[in-house]
Amino acid sequence: MSPETAPPLIAAQLNYLLSHFPLVVKIENKWSGSKYYPGILDRFTLVISYCLDVIKWDIIFDAESPMAAPDVIFGPDDENFQQFLVLRGEEEGDTKSPKNFLNDWNSRDPTQLMLLIQELRDQYMSFQKKCVAEVDDDRLKFEISTIVAREGIEMHMSSGVDKPEEVKFSVPLLDMNINKMVPGCPWKHKQKIYLQVIYPVEKKYVSTPSAPRLKLVSTTELKSIFSIDDVKLPTWLNGMCMAEYLPHLEESLENQVLEAVSLIDVRRRFIEALALQFGRPLEADPVFCRKATFLAASGVFTFLVHVLISTQFPKQQPELMLQSSQHFNSQGAPIKSLFLTEYPWSPRWEIPLMAERICDYLTDEALNFKRYCNEPQLQH
Amino acid sequence: MEDPSIDKVAISGPALASMIQRFSTSQGSVDGLIFGHVSHIAPTLTDDSPNSTSSATLIATITGFFCSGSTHSFYNSSGRVDPVLLRRLVQAQAQSPSAHLLGWFSGRRKTHLRPSLREFSVSNALSSNPNLTFPIQNPSEGPSNPNLVPSLFLLFASPITDQTIHTHEYRAYHFRASKHSFEPKSIQIVNIGPAFRAQYENFSPNSPFPNLPFELRVSPMIVDRGEESLDQLRQVNKDQSELDMCSEGLEVGSLSRLMGSEAANYTTGVEDLYEKMLVKIESLTTLVEKSSAKVLEQVSLY
Numbered sequence: 001m002s003p004e005t006a007p008p009l010i011a012a013q014l015n016y017l018l019s020h021f022p023l024v025v026k027i028e029n030k031w032s033g034s035k036y037y038p039g040i041l042d043r044f045t046l047v048i049s050y051c052l053d054v055i056k057w058d059i060i061f062d063a064e065s066p067m068a069a070p071d072v073i074f075g076p077d078d079e080n081f082q083q084f085l086v087l088r089g090e091e092e093g094d095t096k097s098p099k100n101f102l103n104d105w106n107s108r109d110p111t112q113l114m115l116l117i118q119e120l121r122d123q124y125m126s127f128q129k130k131c132v133a134e135v136d137d138d139r140l141k142f143e144i145s146t147i148v149a150r151e152g153i154e155m156h157m158s159s160g161v162d163k164p165e166e167v168k169f170s171v172p173l174l175d176m177n178i179n180k181m182v183p184g185c186p187w188k189h190k191q192k193i194y195l196q197v198i199y200p201v202e203k204k205y206v207s208t209p210s211a212p213r214l215k216l217v218s219t220t221e222l223k224s225i226f227s228i229d230d231v232k233l234p235t236w237l238n239g240m241c242m243a244e245y246l247p248h249l250e251e252s253l254e255n256q257v258l259e260a261v262s263l264i265d266v267r268r269r270f271i272e273a274l275a276l277q278f279g280r281p282l283e284a285d286p287v288f289c290r291k292a293t294f295l296a297a298s299g300v301f302t303f304l305v306h307v308l309i310s311t312q313f314p315k316q317q318p319e320l321m322l323q324s325s326q327h328f329n330s331q332g333a334p335i336k337s338l339f340l341t342e343y344p345w346s347p348r349w350e351i352p353l354m355a356e357r358i359c360d361y362l363t364d365e366a367l368n369f370k371r372y373c374n375e376p377q378l379q380h
Numbered sequence: 381m382e383d384p385s386i387d388k389v390a391i392s393g394p395a396l397a398s399m400i401q402r403f404s405t406s407q408g409s410v411d412g413l414i415f416g417h418v419s420h421i422a423p424t425l426t427d428d429s430p431n432s433t434s435s436a437t438l439i440a441t442i443t444g445f446f447c448s449g450s451t452h453s454f455y456n457s458s459g460r461v462d463p464v465l466l467r468r469l470v471q472a473q474a475q476s477p478s479a480h481l482l483g484w485f486s487g488r489r490k491t492h493l494r495p496s497l498r499e500f501s502v503s504n505a506l507s508s509n510p511n512l513t514f515p516i517q518n519p520s521e522g523p524s525n526p527n528l529v530p531s532l533f534l535l536f537a538s539p540i541t542d543q544t545i546h547t548h549e550y551r552a553y554h555f556r557a558s559k560h561s562f563e564p565k566s567i568q569i570v571n572i573g574p575a576f577r578a579q580y581e582n583f584s585p586n587s588p589f590p591n592l593p594f595e596l597r598v599s600p601m602i603v604d605r606g607e608e609s610l611d612q613l614r615q616v617n618k619d620q621s622e623l624d625m626c627s628e629g630l631e632v633g634s635l636s637r638l639m640g641s642e643a644a645n646y647t648t649g650v651e652d653l654y655e656k657m658l659v660k661i662e663s664l665t666t667l668v669e670k671s672s673a674k675v676l677e678q679v680s681l682y
Contacts, residue, residue: 102459
């Protein structure tokens, strides 16, 4: 038995939450509040994604009574959230209120914690919406009125003693399911691209409101087919509003995503063309086609060729790396070459030609690499 | 609804220590009720600062508490207060008429020192219960003397990571029913001693004597020594009858009446007793004087 475990009923709740929550949720910290059983974990800090940031809530179970409903301690900045929750719970008698989950807590049902967190997060979203709506800034009021209908928009009011007041929006872009566009997609969460818009709250006397800070953010796994850093945002003109800005951005982004998806196939054909030169790859990334490893030989010298293909592929040439299968360094690890990026390349070549030119280049490069492997200082 | 702001919370050192002790010796989290009174304190006349408000400040004095030893003692897991359970607890703790239900407290190990969702709900429910209102102890002369609600909340916690400096943390909050929010309040610890004289004169602790554990079963060792204990009993009885002769019908138990409201009537009784004792001693001294005079006479005759 491992020394630190959660009681089975609590562990079941947590496992279900971690595996079934539709958004990203993590347990950042877990510890025990028990006096006599310090190994029994019953307090957890959950990190829940919200508005392109995270919220941290402490979930307090009781190891002494694992059947009892947990309690929640919200973040130090969210003191008014409890007030919002309790007042709202009094107004509406609706069955989905977090209060009802806690009232009718059934510890035998492992879905309870997830449902509670989901409901609390939904309520948190309404709470932040209410906070933002109370901000006295005409431009913000206008922006909210025009974009509030967008599905999945989240907002967050940030203010503090030494921070300027800001309102942050996370606007989901592109109404398309990227997961479905990638054949054999392994992603658990739905991949999305968001525009983060941060408005400074303006004082009344400012005549020309400053432009908001804009940033594109994507879910992390999307990076394997599409890098958000390569997107150039259209400029925000003076006096512009989000409703004007978003359609242009979405249009150009849509084209880029479609292209990125079509490039998967180009990379696949490239790997297939390499296979004609080098033989069947030892290993290849079958979904995104970003990597392939081939076995090659120059005389008796055998080595591996790792081909790393960027999302910008034919424009950007693949990076090659050679790894000897006969030479090892003093730590016993196989000797590898540096990344090779300087070799003849043209994006306009046909794919079979690209593969052919790489093969030609490697025929020469293999000799250099062999010499490099045989250099005496490396063998010690 | 008018909702006067409590400016300070005062508690005697032993009462606070005893609350922390109950929390630290309990198995898990604890909760309980706190009792006391709220009174006006007139502003000091020496305060020259122009910002000082002319109105008196309200101070909540915690004089007693009840610790349930567990959680959910008068509310459920969503923080809904059960009025029947609460009434039973308050009545069981019936104290002097000046002690009202001021609020409640919660102690939980290794958590952040911030009120949780459930604690917020409980405080909200307590402070909105119209049956629990109580008056200010010494109402000011002004026209407005609103009734108060049990709105105090004391939170005890221990640090999440073990600290070498301290083992427990506490914080007092006043739940403002009008704003539906907690306001942190400073706790003034009132101790006995010359330095605290000014405070102590404003302070009347009246916590009940705590229940002492009482062993009902007779230990087998004592049964074996029955004869010896019988001797002891006889001795005790003898001593007691001698004492009773001196006290002339006054019982030690009734001495407790010297405190509290009955004291005025009762002191005369005790004074009578002292007077009788003095008369006895006086007659004894004259007796001794006379006898020694006689002895002296006999000595001089020889």
